[in-house]
Amino acid sequence: MTNMTKQQNILIIGAGLCGSLLALRLGQRGFNVTVMEMRPDLRKVDISAGRSINLAFSDRGNKAMKLVGIEDKVKDLCIPMNGRMLHDIEGNTVLAPYSGREHEFINSISRGELNALLLDEAEKHKNVSIYFNRKCKSVDFEKTTALFKDYTNNTEFVEDADVIIATDGAGSAMRKSYYLGKKFLFSFSQDWLTHGYKELSILPGENGSYKTYKNALHIWGRESFMLIALPNLDGSFTVTLFLSYDEGEYNFNNLTSKERVLEFFGKYFKDALELMPNLVDDFFENPTSPLGTVKCSPWHYKGNTLLMGDAAHAIVPFYGQGMNASFEDVVQFDKVLDEGHDDWETIFKIYEKSRKKDTDAIADLAIDNFHEMKGHVNHANFREKRTLEMALEKHFPNDYSSKYSLVTFNENVGYREAMLRGRAQDKAILNMLADGKLNIQDDLKLNLEKVKTETENILEDDRIAGLK
Amino acid sequence: MTNMTKQQNILIIGAGLCGSLLALRLGQRGFNVTVMEMRPDLRKVDISAGRSINLAFSDRGNKAMKLVGIEDKVKDLCIPMNGRMLHDIEGNTVLAPYSGREHEFINSISRGELNALLLDEAEKHKNVSIYFNRKCKSVDFEKTTALFKDYTNNTEFVEDADVIIATDGAGSAMRKSYYLGKKFLFSFSQDWLTHGYKELSILPGENGSYKTYKNALHIWGRESFMLIALPNLDGSFTVTLFLSYDEGEYNFNNLTSKERVLEFFGKYFKDALELMPNLVDDFFENPTSPLGTVKCSPWHYKGNTLLMGDAAHAIVPFYGQGMNASFEDVVQFDKVLDEGHDDWETIFKIYEKSRKKDTDAIADLAIDNFHEMKGHVNHANFREKRTLEMALEKHFPNDYSSKYSLVTFNENVGYREAMLRGRAQDKAILNMLADGKLNIQDDLKLNLEKVKTETENILEDDRIAGLK
Numbered sequence: 001m002t003n004m005t006k007q008q009n010i011l012i013i014g015a016g017l018c019g020s021l022l023a024l025r026l027g028q029r030g031f032n033v034t035v036m037e038m039r040p041d042l043r044k045v046d047i048s049a050g051r052s053i054n055l056a057f058s059d060r061g062n063k064a065m066k067l068v069g070i071e072d073k074v075k076d077l078c079i080p081m082n083g084r085m086l087h088d089i090e091g092n093t094v095l096a097p098y099s100g101r102e103h104e105f106i107n108s109i110s111r112g113e114l115n116a117l118l119l120d121e122a123e124k125h126k127n128v129s130i131y132f133n134r135k136c137k138s139v140d141f142e143k144t145t146a147l148f149k150d151y152t153n154n155t156e157f158v159e160d161a162d163v164i165i166a167t168d169g170a171g172s173a174m175r176k177s178y179y180l181g182k183k184f185l186f187s188f189s190q191d192w193l194t195h196g197y198k199e200l201s202i203l204p205g206e207n208g209s210y211k212t213y214k215n216a217l218h219i220w221g222r223e224s225f226m227l228i229a230l231p232n233l234d235g236s237f238t239v240t241l242f243l244s245y246d247e248g249e250y251n252f253n254n255l256t257s258k259e260r261v262l263e264f265f266g267k268y269f270k271d272a273l274e275l276m277p278n279l280v281d282d283f284f285e286n287p288t289s290p291l292g293t294v295k296c297s298p299w300h301y302k303g304n305t306l307l308m309g310d311a312a313h314a315i316v317p318f319y320g321q322g323m324n325a326s327f328e329d330v331v332q333f334d335k336v337l338d339e340g341h342d343d344w345e346t347i348f349k350i351y352e353k354s355r356k357k358d359t360d361a362i363a364d365l366a367i368d369n370f371h372e373m374k375g376h377v378n379h380a381n382f383r384e385k386r387t388l389e390m391a392l393e394k395h396f397p398n399d400y401s402s403k404y405s406l407v408t409f410n411e412n413v414g415y416r417e418a419m420l421r422g423r424a425q426d427k428a429i430l431n432m433l434a435d436g437k438l439n440i441q442d443d444l445k446l447n448l449e450k451v452k453t454e455t456e457n458i459l460e461d462d463r464i465a466g467l468k
Numbered sequence: 469m470t471n472m473t474k475q476q477n478i479l480i481i482g483a484g485l486c487g488s489l490l491a492l493r494l495g496q497r498g499f500n501v502t503v504m505e506m507r508p509d510l511r512k513v514d515i516s517a518g519r520s521i522n523l524a525f526s527d528r529g530n531k532a533m534k535l536v537g538i539e540d541k542v543k544d545l546c547i548p549m550n551g552r553m554l555h556d557i558e559g560n561t562v563l564a565p566y567s568g569r570e571h572e573f574i575n576s577i578s579r580g581e582l583n584a585l586l587l588d589e590a591e592k593h594k595n596v597s598i599y600f601n602r603k604c605k606s607v608d609f610e611k612t613t614a615l616f617k618d619y620t621n622n623t624e625f626v627e628d629a630d631v632i633i634a635t636d637g638a639g640s641a642m643r644k645s646y647y648l649g650k651k652f653l654f655s656f657s658q659d660w661l662t663h664g665y666k667e668l669s670i671l672p673g674e675n676g677s678y679k680t681y682k683n684a685l686h687i688w689g690r691e692s693f694m695l696i697a698l699p700n701l702d703g704s705f706t707v708t709l710f711l712s713y714d715e716g717e718y719n720f721n722n723l724t725s726k727e728r729v730l731e732f733f734g735k736y737f738k739d740a741l742e743l744m745p746n747l748v749d750d751f752f753e754n755p756t757s758p759l760g761t762v763k764c765s766p767w768h769y770k771g772n773t774l775l776m777g778d779a780a781h782a783i784v785p786f787y788g789q790g791m792n793a794s795f796e797d798v799v800q801f802d803k804v805l806d807e808g809h810d811d812w813e814t815i816f817k818i819y820e821k822s823r824k825k826d827t828d829a830i831a832d833l834a835i836d837n838f839h840e841m842k843g844h845v846n847h848a849n850f851r852e853k854r855t856l857e858m859a860l861e862k863h864f865p866n867d868y869s870s871k872y873s874l875v876t877f878n879e880n881v882g883y884r885e886a887m888l889r890g891r892a893q894d895k896a897i898l899n900m901l902a903d904g905k906l907n908i909q910d911d912l913k914l915n916l917e918k919v920k921t922e923t924e925n926i927l928e929d930d931r932i933a934g935l936k
Binding site for chain 2: 185186187188189190191192245290292295371423426427430431434461462464465466
């Protein structure tokens, strides 16, 4: 409840993407910022963080980069992906654009390069200090202190601060302290998909060339499992297999021999297999990791401590919004700081109240997209809907945005609003197509009006029924 | 993976309502059943279990009583409640029936009396042994053993079994072992309402008479908080206040003086206060307890262990279905046993697959009803809907059941189906009333057809959009 002044000492736990951006922004605002990161400095040591190598970077994330003034530097790390390259089982491909507006695309970016840039920028501020190899073991949220293990000398120490912000990811130590402390009612959920994932790779061609089309997110959707690939700057692609642990003919638990892995890929991902002579080595060297969603509330304890980023809301990767959502946390938090409140508790309360509905929504949208990517993208009615939406976005760029566009390219629309409007639009189009009330051969302007009217009806019906 | 035979030793953790019913049923089926309960024997010691004194008992619960052949004995413990007696702020009352069909009502029943009956019935079987004052501390689900503390001699012991079924309630020790063990991907959520509850009482009148109308569930709904009362056989009512911990003018955190409690009740529950001269004593003697929902999955570990009842799915009390849902677990489990599978793992898998969607649904419905009871029951459009539904149920008893009836009186319709159909009906009626497409003065048969047609449209639209 101390008055908030710039001289306050802020302890950030975790120097991943969210923590290093937060350190940079709070450094710019003049706070005394200390960051403790459990891993070694990724700028000095080549570490596989056990997390995805590359990520989808889009407009919400970019808004945060603009806020801290490094938009251009980040752009240099980006590879634009204009759409989904859909690979069918025969190896035929079709490019399904993400938007009907040409300037709307997503980017593939290296987690490590981006994190390094954020660390460099944060450390330019004298009032920001970053320590590596310090693992947080627990947080005393009543005393606003955190216990760390220092791996450099194998000792433990307690760090005191005016405020602690934990950006220590999906396995957050501070969130665990909230849960185990039982000092307040802490709502918490962890939900695992039946599918896990494994990272594989398509190596660069000669002279760093790309062995398949560079500017797309490649998808081999096979209903109950899928493979995707995102390009890297060196000409390689990071490939990810999403597959059930124990269901279906082929699953992670029974893909235990070289022969069976090759059989599986040969049967379902023939054209990908041809680009991956290194498949079997990758498959057996790389870990299989689970896919989980974490939600919790409250994020803060009084004005002492706050969870941000994945520590507060870990989501599955299928909307490409995990990093973008965490970056947007920092933008939203910064906006509340701008409001000039006197104490941290008020700031934390306002921040959570405005933010949580949106991070809950992107968590649910990401689960939706798992099913969309695996299978719906191959279905006739879904493809017809997308064809119509691309035409609407192209010809009426100011009047229509698909759910995907609302989520990905409309950084000034909250995730929750994007979810409600986007789902209503999808429902309107799919139903009017099914009922023959909409014909994609009809005049586009007429179809736009039909979709808008039906969408409003759906939203209004839900409001009256008290469902939304 | 042992073959399932009747000679198997089954260890049940917890002899509450679900555990004692399960012990009775498995005893009837010939299994060797051992039950360990942490509390003293409630038939010998007067214990307040820290849980609600009386409960709503309805058709799903009764189906379980029929299964074990004690329907008539349970009926003697029941007080029928035909509807909600709504008390407005002036003290005016109106009885809103639960159903338009006269034979459909719910019952108030004493938790303790019902539990005692189930224990008595279970113990009639020589192959059932029940031990009290044995608290489960943890379960080794790989070895199928459980660690207990024996309060009678302050020692600890390990109990071995072929199968362990935990019915140890919302705070289940075995669920905690699943969570902390991290041996498999365990999805888990605990969600707390911002409201807590406190039990109060209206004492009996002279000669055990009832000071207010006996055969109803009384509700004083005040939008952001509410009071309810259920009758007991001795002429008393158990009264429960549901109130926010820290929001609004009056809340549990600031009702700290006698004067303030009386002021609050005098302002909002005047007619109830007149019946409760003992209010202040009750208020400060009785605990304030939180209201939580627990969901998890999987419920079982291989064929070794299984969670049932509140241990698997704790819900808030607002649909009066907590006990009924746990009893229905036993009915459903018994049905899977009837199918004659060879091993416990298959039985547990089939049971969870068929059951979890329904317990998830009743958890969500119970949250819906919190809002309905607090406020919607007072709203004009909601009341108009209920008036129409009562008329439909009365005049077309085979053609219409409201959401409440589907959940409460249709024990052969699963909770999930009841939720989907019930919500669609509510949406259809509320929207047609709002749009003027339905007039409750119109011919009732016509209105029935309109409601049915619109309900089907809504369900079909959701199916096409892939939302349900």
